[in-house]
Amino acid sequence: MEIFESIQCPFCGQASEVVIDTSVANQRFTTDCEVCCRPIEVHAECKLGEILNLEVASG
Numbered sequence: 001m002e003i004f005e006s007i008q009c010p011f012c013g014q015a016s017e018v019v020i021d022t023s024v025a026n027q028r029f030t031t032d033c034e035v036c037c038r039p040i041e042v043h044a045e046c047k048l049g050e051i052l053n054l055e056v057a058s059g
Contacts, residue, residue: 023046041059
């Protein structure tokens with residue numbers, strides 16, 4: 001199950017959405033900020049249908 005979650009860029013503060021696949025218990029991926037184009041590291045801990053923890057850091 002995929003869930004859309006709002007995150008904030010640690011560099012410029014711009015809010016954006018990422019899609020988290022909650023069928024993967026522990027995941028880490030990098031996405032680029034749509035405004036400043038810098039890399040954002042996203043770490044999510046999930047159980048099916050629910051995000052337990054979501055952390056965002058500079059990449």
